Amino acid sequence: MTTPLIVVRSVTKTYRRGERWIIALQNVSLEMSQGELALLVGPSGSGKTTLLNLIAALDQPDSGEIIVGGSEITHLSRSAAARYRNQHVGFIFQSYNLLPQLTALENVLLPMLPQHRLDRRRAVELLDAVGLSDRSGHRPSELSGGEQQRVAIARALSNEPAIILADEPTGNLDDDNARRVAELLSSACRERGKSLILVTHDQEMIRPVVRVFAMRNGSITAIESVLAY
Amino acid sequence: MVDGLREVFRLEPGVFMTERFGQFRRKVGDFTETLALFTIIGAATAALTGSLAANLLHDVYADRQRQYAMLIALGFSPMQTTIVGIAIGVAAAGTGTLIGALAAVAFTPGHFAMPSLMADLGTVEPSFSLLIATAVIGVAVVAVGLGMAPTACRLHKRPVAGSLSQEGR
Numbered sequence: 216m217t218t219p220l221i222v223v224r225s226v227t228k229t230y231r232r233g234e235r236w237i238i239a240l241q242n243v244s245l246e247m248s249q250g251e252l253a254l255l256v257g258p259s260g261s262g263k264t265t266l267l268n269l270i271a272a273l274d275q276p277d278s279g280e281i282i283v284g285g286s287e288i289t290h291l292s293r294s295a296a297a298r299y300r301n302q303h304v305g306f307i308f309q310s311y312n313l314l315p316q317l318t319a320l321e322n323v324l325l326p327m328l329p330q331h332r333l334d335r336r337r338a339v340e341l342l343d344a345v346g347l348s349d350r351s352g353h354r355p356s357e358l359s360g361g362e363q364q365r366v367a368i369a370r371a372l373s374n375e376p377a378i379i380l381a382d383e384p385t386g387n388l389d390d391d392n393a394r395r396v397a398e399l400l401s402s403a404c405r406e407r408g409k410s411l412i413l414v415t416h417d418q419e420m421i422r423p424v425v426r427v428f429a430m431r432n433g434s435i436t437a438i439e440s441v442l443a444y
Numbered sequence: 445m446v447d448g449l450r451e452v453f454r455l456e457p458g459v460f461m462t463e464r465f466g467q468f469r470r471k472v473g474d475f476t477e478t479l480a481l482f483t484i485i486g487a488a489t490a491a492l493t494g495s496l497a498a499n500l501l502h503d504v505y506a507d508r509q510r511q512y513a514m515l516i517a518l519g520f521s522p523m524q525t526t527i528v529g530i531a532i533g534v535a536a537a538g539t540g541t542l543i544g545a546l547a548a549v550a551f552t553p554g555h556f557a558m559p560s561l562m563a564d565l566g567t568v569e570p571s572f573s574l575l576i577a578t579a580v581i582g583v584a585v586v587a588v589g590l591g592m593a594p595t596a597c598r599l600h601k602r603p604v605a606g607s608l609s610q611e612g613r
Contacts, residue, residue, distance in 0.1 A: 271517065273516075273517060293521070293522050294521045294522065294523070297516060297519050297520060297521040297522070297524075298519065298521070299519075300517065300518070300519040301518065301519020301520075302519070304519075306517050306518065308514075312510070312511075312514040312517075314511060314514070325515075325518060326518045326519060328520070329518075329519050329520050329521065329524060370518075374519075
């Protein structure tokens, strides 16, 4: 049996909003292997984004542990968490979050900066892989939503991370673009052996996936295993 | 008449002393008022400049809060992100200073003098003093520091995840 790449064990997270404490995650556990594609589905406020942020070490749980690649990332310092994200995690956001001052190519090069290892050829190859080699000199404002998200996919892959976390990456796109971006994302991860956790409302967005985690009220209520075809 | 006046002052020195003291007191008063006026103008200008710069930087940082959060999410360390932030702030403040300095040089009149409150000084021609320049810059820097402190505190405390996420938890 292979060692899982991601292990989330009995994780709980609460937030204080004014006088009230909100339970974002309650005793959540899951495991994922290298190269596995998983969907995280559930209604708004069910804790999907919180779980993604915890796996990315953007936030820390109140209790429980998260182990990635055999190392616990639950209580990393800010600098260590930044290093972990830079080397092991690629993030894709609903609102693209590209730097508007930079061109598409520079945005793809951006995650390489902390390691002082700018590989321009690789960035060009990634833009080519997402079908945007002719748009590399354009700024985000000159690109459509679908194109911006494709740049974000290339950016997420630029440091060869083992894990890709995508938070509703097609939420701002029309159906056609959403389908194209979802296909591109899943094929890019599959070809490169990346583990993908994709937060979505649409359970049919990516097929085939290996697993679907359904969340409600801060808990994982169902785990559906889907055979890849 | 002149001889008469000389005689009066010679015979009654008290009148002469009173007159000289009154003149001296007026000069000291004029000098104090002039000094106070320019100190107030200088300090107010420096404080105003500092608070305007702080306000500008606050807007710059507030606008880019999401971008800083994104850089952190991409794996930039807090130190690297701070350096980027400071570089942007310094660039904004430096550009403003440069534009102001160029405008001052371009529009400086050939002769410039300010009226003085001291009766026998006439007008005052400003000159550069390193001490006063340092003091004014110091006041401006303190004003920028105080103005930026709440923004820096907010940026530091606000969770990155919250800045990045459009959707609710």
